[in-house]
Amino acid sequence: MTAPLLDVRGLTVRFHSRRSSATAVDDVSFSLAAGEVLCIIGESGSGKSVTMRALMRLLPERRAEISGRIGLDGNDVLSLGDRALNALRGDTVSMVFQEPMTALDPVFTIGDQIAETVRRHRGASRAEAEARALELLKLVRIPSPERRLRAYPHELSGGLRQRAMIALALSCQPKLLLADEPTTALDATVQIQVLVLLKRLQAEIGMGIVFVTHDLGVAAQIADKVAVMYAGRIVEYGPARDVLLDPRHPYTIGMLSSTVRGQPRDRDIEAIPGSPPDLAALPPGCAFAPRCRFAVDACRAALPPVEEVGPGRSARCARLAAARPAAAAAAPA
Amino acid sequence: MWIYALHRLLYAIPIALGVSVICFALVYLAPGDPVQSLIPADATEEDIAAIKRLYGFDKPLVFQYFDWLGRALTGDLGTSLQTNRPVLEDVTRAFANTLAIALIAVTLAFAVAFTLGTLAAYNVGRPIDRIATSISTVGVSVPNYWMGIVLVIVFAVNLRWLPATGMGATGSENFDWLDWDSLKYAVLPVVTMAMIPLGVVTRSTRSAVADILSQDFVQVLRAKGLSNTRILVHAVKNALPQILAVMGLQLGYLIGGSILIETVFTWPGTGLLMSKAILTRDIPLLQGTILFLALTFVLINLIVDLLQTLVDPRMSRA
Ligand SMILES: Nc1ncnc2c1ncn2[C@@H]1O[C@H](COP(=O)(O)OP(=O)(O)OP(=O)(O)O)[C@@H](O)[C@H]1O
Ligand SMILES: [Mg+2]
DSSP: OOOOSEEEEEEEEEEEOSSOEEEEEEEEEEEEOTTOEEEEEOOTTSSHHHHHHHHTTOSOTTTEEEEEEEEETTEEGGGOOHHHHHHHBTTTEEEEOSOTTTSSOTTSOHHHHHHHHHHHHHOOOHHHHHHHHHHHHHHTTOSSHHHHHTOOGGGSOHHHHHHHHHHHHHTTOOSEEEEESTTTTSOHHHHHHHHHHHHHHHHHHOOEEEEEESOHHHHHHHOSEEEEEETTEEEEEEEHHHHHHSOOSHHHHHHHHTOOTTSOGGGSGGGSSSOOOOGGGOOSSOTTGGGOTTOOHHHHHSOOOOEEEETTEEEOOSOHHHHHHHHHHHSOO | OHHHHHHHHHHHHHHHHHHHHHHHHHHHHSSSOGGGGTSOTTOOHHHHHHHHHHHTTTSOHHHHHHHHHHHHHTTOOOBOTTTOSBHHHHHHHHHHHHHHHHHHHHHHHHHHHHHHHHHHHHTTTSHHHHHHHHHHHHHHHSOHHHHHHHHIIIIIIISOOSOOSSSOTTTTTTOOTTOHHHHHHHHHHHHHHHHHHHHHHHHHHHHHHHHHHTSHHHHHHHHTTOOHHHHHHHHHHHHHHHHHHHHHHHHHHHHHTTHHHHHHHTOOSHHHHHHHHHHTTOHHHHHHHHHHHHHHHHHHHHHHHHHHHHHOTTTSOO
C-alpha cells in the first residue's frame, strides 16, 4: 500500500484564553487514501469544525495550540512555513465551509473570487482565470453561469452560493477536499442536489474528501469510512458499512438506534439523554460515561484506550462486550 | 446607478431648502439689532427707518425670506453691511482658503489614520494597536483651538520655525501653494485641523477593519492560500464605504467648523469671515456664509453617498 493522501496522528487542539484552556480536539487519528471519502459524525460542539480547520491550520495561531502530526500528500502540515502552507491551501487541499451565506466576500464578484484562486496558484492570466471560473460554474451546474460570474454574493440564493463555494474549492483540482457540513444550512431539496453534485464530482475528479455531517443518512450515502466524534475524541472509527450496520461504541449505538427510518434525519442525535460535556472541564475518564447506560466505575476513573475491533476498525470504550448484545437487540430490522 | 444618483439629488433639494430657512431664521433669533451698528449714535428716527427700508428690514419676515431666497438662487447674497462688497464675492474668496486647508488636512489625516487604523486592526492588543489607540484618543479629545495655541507657542514663538498667523505678507491674493514662503503659513492651521479627523478616522478604520477580519469570509480567503497583503486588499475594499462616510462627514465638519482654528491663526477663510460678521452684526454676510457652508455640507454628503454606492455593490439596490 502506498502512503495515504492524508494521515493524521494524535491531533490535539487546545484553545487558550486568559482564564481557562479547553481541549476541543483530543488525540485524533485517521487516514484517508486518494479518492476516499471519510465522514466525521458527531453532535454539535464535538470538535468537527475545529478538526477540519486544524488540518489547514486555519485556527487563530495565538489562541489555538495544535499538536500531533498531519501528513498531507507528503507534507508535514504542522511544520510548514507560511509560504509553503499558503501554496498548499487552495491548491492541494481546499475547504467548503459550513455557512454559505457568509463565506464569500460581499464586495467582490463570484467570478473574481474564483479567478483569484486560479491566478494565485496557477499563475494564469486574467482572461484564462476568468475562463476557468466560467468552466467551474458550469461544472457545479449553476444556471446561466455567464451572468453569475459577474454577480455579487448577495445576488445569489444560499444553494447557489454553496455551489459557487464548491466551485471555488475545486478551482485548482485539489487532491483533498474538506467539506464542513456543506449542506446543513440549506433547504432539504437543495441539500440533496449539492450532495449529489459533490458525489459526482468526487467520482469524476477522484479527490479525497473529509466530509463533516450531523446526518447519518448522508454519511451512509457517501462515506467509505466513518469517524464518530464525541467531546473532541474519536470514539469509533472504521469502514462506513461496518460502523453504520454494526456499531460497537455505546454512543454510536445510541445514535443509530434513535434514527428510526422515516424520521427527520437531523433530529437523531438529540435522542440520547443528557447533554454533551463542557470541554473546559472534561471528566478524567470517558467523556460519554455520564450519559452511557453501560458505564461502570472504571469508565469514569480512566480514559479507555483505543481498541481494535475488526479489520481497520477501532473504538474507544471499556465496555464493548456489554454494549454488543444490546446493539444487536436494538438494531432495526 | 444613475437613477439612484438622480434620486439622491432630488432628495437633497428639500434638505437644502430646510437649511436655507434655518440659516435665515437663525440670524433673526439672535439678539441685537443689525441696524444699530450701521448708524451713528445721533441718527434720527427717520434716518433709522430709511436705512431699514433700504435693507428691507421693515417688511414681514416671510417676505424677507422669499426675497432673500429668490436673490440667493440667482447668486445674489446681498452686500455686506460693513464693506459694501457683494457677499458672494467675500464668501467665495474665503471659502477657497478654507477648502484648501480642510482638504489638505483631511487628506493627510486620512492617509495617516488609514494606515494606523489598519495596522492596529491587524495587531489587536499589540503595542502598535495601543499606540494607534492613544493617538486617536488624543486626536478626538484634545480641543483643537487649544492644540492650535500650543503649536503656535512651540513652533512659532519658541522655535521660530513657522509663522504664527495669517497668510503671509502678500495676503491671500498672491498665496502660492507651491512656494514654501507662502505654504509655511498653512502648516500650523493644517496640522491643527488634521487632529480630529486623524483621531476619528483611525478609530473607525481600526474597528471597521478588525470587524471585517473577524468575519467568516476571511477564513475562506486564507483557505484559498492568499497572502496577508492580498487579504488586506479584501479587508480594505470592504471597510472603504464605511470609512468614506466618516471621512466625508469629517470634511464637512472641518469646513463648517473652521471658526475656532481660523480665529486662532487669523486664517482668512469662512470661519474668520463668520466671526467677523458676528462681531459686526453683518447679517447679509453672516447669512450668506452660513448658507454657503450648509449647502457645501449637503453637497459633500451627496458625493459621499454616491461614492459609497460605487464602492459597495450591496448598496446600489437599496
Ligand atoms: N476559535 C475558538 N476559540 C475557542 N474555542 C473554540 C474556537 N473554535 C471552536 N471552539 C470550541 O471548540 C468546540 C468544538 O467546536 P466545533 O466548531 O468544532 O464544533 P462542531 O463539532 O463543528 O459543531 P457544529 O456541529 O455545531 O458545527 C466548541 O466547544 C467551541 O466552543
Ligand atoms: Mg462545525
